[in-house]
Amino acid sequence: MTIKAVVFDAYGTLYDVQSVEGVTEQAFPGHGEIITQIWRLKQLEYTWLRSLMERYEDFASVTRASLDVTLAVLGLTAGPGVFDRIMEKYLHLDLYPDAREALAALKSRKLAILSNGSPDMLNALVRNTGLHEVLDATISVDACRTYKPSPKAYALVEATLGVAPDEVLFVSSNPFDTSGAKAFGFNVAWIERVTPQAMAAAWQRHDLVRPLTLFKALRMQMDHLGFEPDHRISSLSGLPSLLS
Amino acid sequence: MTIKAVVFDAYGTLYDVQSVEGVTEQAFPGHGEIITQIWRLKQLEYTWLRSLMERYEDFASVTRASLDVTLAVLGLTAGPGVFDRIMEKYLHLDLYPDAREALAALKSRKLAILSNGSPDMLNALVRNTGLHEVLDATISVDACRTYKPSPKAYALVEATLGVAPDEVLFVSSNPFDTSGAKAFGFNVAWIERVTPQAMAAAWQRHDLVRPLTLFKALRMQMDHLGFEPDHRISSLSGLPSLLS
Numbered sequence: 001m002t003i004k005a006v007v008f009d010a011y012g013t014l015y016d017v018q019s020v021e022g023v024t025e026q027a028f029p030g031h032g033e034i035i036t037q038i039w040r041l042k043q044l045e046y047t048w049l050r051s052l053m054e055r056y057e058d059f060a061s062v063t064r065a066s067l068d069v070t071l072a073v074l075g076l077t078a079g080p081g082v083f084d085r086i087m088e089k090y091l092h093l094d095l096y097p098d099a100r101e102a103l104a105a106l107k108s109r110k111l112a113i114l115s116n117g118s119p120d121m122l123n124a125l126v127r128n129t130g131l132h133e134v135l136d137a138t139i140s141v142d143a144c145r146t147y148k149p150s151p152k153a154y155a156l157v158e159a160t161l162g163v164a165p166d167e168v169l170f171v172s173s174n175p176f177d178t179s180g181a182k183a184f185g186f187n188v189a190w191i192e193r194v195t196p197q198a199m200a201a202a203w204q205r206h207d208l209v210r211p212l213t214l215f216k217a218l219r220m221q222m223d224h225l226g227f228e229p230d231h232r233i234s235s236l237s238g239l240p241s242l243l244s
Numbered sequence: 245m246t247i248k249a250v251v252f253d254a255y256g257t258l259y260d261v262q263s264v265e266g267v268t269e270q271a272f273p274g275h276g277e278i279i280t281q282i283w284r285l286k287q288l289e290y291t292w293l294r295s296l297m298e299r300y301e302d303f304a305s306v307t308r309a310s311l312d313v314t315l316a317v318l319g320l321t322a323g324p325g326v327f328d329r330i331m332e333k334y335l336h337l338d339l340y341p342d343a344r345e346a347l348a349a350l351k352s353r354k355l356a357i358l359s360n361g362s363p364d365m366l367n368a369l370v371r372n373t374g375l376h377e378v379l380d381a382t383i384s385v386d387a388c389r390t391y392k393p394s395p396k397a398y399a400l401v402e403a404t405l406g407v408a409p410d411e412v413l414f415v416s417s418n419p420f421d422t423s424g425a426k427a428f429g430f431n432v433a434w435i436e437r438v439t440p441q442a443m444a445a446a447w448q449r450h451d452l453v454r455p456l457t458l459f460k461a462l463r464m465q466m467d468h469l470g471f472e473p474d475h476r477i478s479s480l481s482g483l484p485s486l487l488s
Contacts, residue, residue: 072465
């Protein structure tokens with residue numbers, strides 16, 4: 001394959017969305033992990049539901065509403081200061097440790113992010129973590145007002161970079177996103193952070209009796225939607241050898 | 245309001261999808277509850293994702309794929325006989341105890357089901373439980389090849405019954421479905437089987453440390469999508485007085 005552009009999902013792929021757990025735990029001691037997991041579950045659900053309802057609101061709004069429902073479900077109340085402090089973390093998420101080096105090794109090709117994030121959130125995040133220096137474009141689905149895995153979202157890559165789908169390697173750790181990208185026609189590399197063997201072993205050890213571990217692990221298993229990724233690698237550092 | 249038709253969601257509203265737990269527990273002793281919960285979670289996710297990917301497959305196919313991924317995630321293997329026996333239960337789900345009486349009390353109006361279920365599954369289920377005698381129509385989203393909460397799905401009601409959206413009372417226990425129905429323009433009654441107070445109390449008692457209780461309870465809390473139901477009732481038996 002001739003890959004002219006490598007396009008990355010942001011949340012969960014380059015940036016660790018689990019890194020909000022520090023601030024959620026600080027705000028609600030003992031509840032950090034469960035807030036983090038339900039928040040992410042609801043955040044994704046709301047992107048899908050709003051797209052399907054044809055009632056788009058941007059990712060900042062969806063992220064606030066999903067944090068709001070999470071706290072409500074758990075019977076927790078946050079003052080505006082606390083709520084905003086948790087939300088603020090989304091502009092300063094941790095990069096995965098191997099992200100910077102992997103991007104640097106790929107810079108002979110066009111490099112971009114295609115993310116559900118709203119432009120303000122994404123631009124702040126990319127700038128705060130210095131990735132604006134290596135990326136050719138930061139593409140937000142906000143331009144088409146519908147979320148991944150809609151083909152309209154993936155079509156923004158060609159519209160922005162001028163590169164055909166079969167010249168793109170799309171990289172994501174989110175199974176729904178790899179399925180959508182593959183259905184659209186991209187070459188797809190899935191960052192498989194938890195293997196099925198590790199998942200099954202954890203289950204047999206009863207580690208998954210804890211709901212939070214189960215939530216997290218479930219989201220990391222490949223979906224059965226009929227669109228398998230072309231490549232499975234365990235971390236971003238596997239990308240350069242995939243392309244050489 | 246002048247309500248000319250009462251339209252029901254099927255799975256989770258008239259029929260108890262949790263009633264598959266008997267057969268999943270029989271097939272995989274000790275795993276019945278977790279299979280039931282993950283299966284339902286994935287089943288709903290796949291309807292949303294396939295709709296958004298514009299890769300519709302019918303509900304029988306989605307239900308098989310979601311059972312398949314559930315067993316894979318848990319490291320369980322089912323022979324074809326076992327798999328089919330579990331699937332078969334979807335044609336014989338338990339009616340909620342108050343469903344038959346509530347429908348009978350409403351029969352001066354048009355009564356219908358609008359469901360994600362494929363026509364074969366729905367027709368078998370309705371016939372097996374005798375509801376074909378009281379329903380004027382059993383409407384499947386298969387006619388528009390996209391799932392709820394797409395407005396295309398809700399529009400099938402007017403196309404089938406000839407009743408305008410504001411003359412319909414739509415009844416569902418599924419928060420995503422009530423949000424979609426309200427956004428579409430129906431009058432909406434939400435069967436709220438678990439109150440926020442009960443949910444918060446269960447959490448405080450640590451009942452939700454068990455992942456399965458958490459999964460089930462989460463799905464029963466109203467979503468924060470900006471579309472509140474018109475009515476909240478705790479069971480189907482509250483419907484007749486709502487309309488009198």
